[in-house]
Amino acid sequence: MEKINQKYFMLINSFAHQNHLVDMLGLFLGEFMPYAFIAIEVCLYFFGSKKKESVLAFEAMLIGLGVNQIIGLFYFHNRPFMDHLGILLHKHAPDSSFPSDHTTFMLSIAFLFLFCKRTRNLSYILILLGFIGGFARVFEGVHYPFDIIGGIITGLIGAVTVFIFKTKLEPINNFIVKSIKGFKR
Numbered sequence: 001m002e003k004i005n006q007k008y009f010m011l012i013n014s015f016a017h018q019n020h021l022v023d024m025l026g027l028f029l030g031e032f033m034p035y036a037f038i039a040i041e042v043c044l045y046f047f048g049s050k051k052k053e054s055v056l057a058f059e060a061m062l063i064g065l066g067v068n069q070i071i072g073l074f075y076f077h078n079r080p081f082m083d084h085l086g087i088l089l090h091k092h093a094p095d096s097s098f099p100s101d102h103t104t105f106m107l108s109i110a111f112l113f114l115f116c117k118r119t120r121n122l123s124y125i126l127i128l129l130g131f132i133g134g135f136a137r138v139f140e141g142v143h144y145p146f147d148i149i150g151g152i153i154t155g156l157i158g159a160v161t162v163f164i165f166k167t168k169l170e171p172i173n174n175f176i177v178k179s180i181k182g183f184k185r
Contacts, residue, residue: 008145013086026139033133057112064108064158088141103134103151111159
């Protein structure tokens with residue numbers, strides 16, 4: 001499995017340092033795509049009528065990243081540059097690469113939106129952007145492809161978990177929505 005992981009990493013990462021504009025685009029997508037997801041959530045919450053969906057998506061993201069932290073307690077996987085593979089487009093801490101936190105962050109939000117009728121159309125765009133942002137992390141040399149697949153799975157786990165328990169979370173979420181309304185005044 002590791003040979004396959006390395007093979008596909010080298011294939012995707014081989015496009016790095018071929019074109020300065022492509023490198024800049026890859027870095028932008030890999031590093032800043034999660035901020036677009038934050039901006040979308042903030043806009044949906046404060047300027048749209050989708051407060052509950054935004055809170056659920058935030059909770060899904062927290063669960064997904066929590067699952068990543070638990071995995072990190074039991075499993076360490078080198079980043080490609082730690083294995084002296086490929087081209088690294090920027091410095092990164094030599095911590096565990098599996099699963100990708102960036103991918104988990106984005107796709108837990110996107111998948112939760114997929115499960116909600118009122119945000120389903122938006123979710124299709126976000127899922128695509130999440131995949132692009134995740135694989136940009138491979139391009140920039142900080143993740144292996146299986147790290148991205150792991151992030152997709154933990155993002156899905158976060159979204160499914162929150163969606164299953166959304167009725168039980170409703171009193172907490174209503175309190176959050178009311179508290180933030182009161183805070184805005």
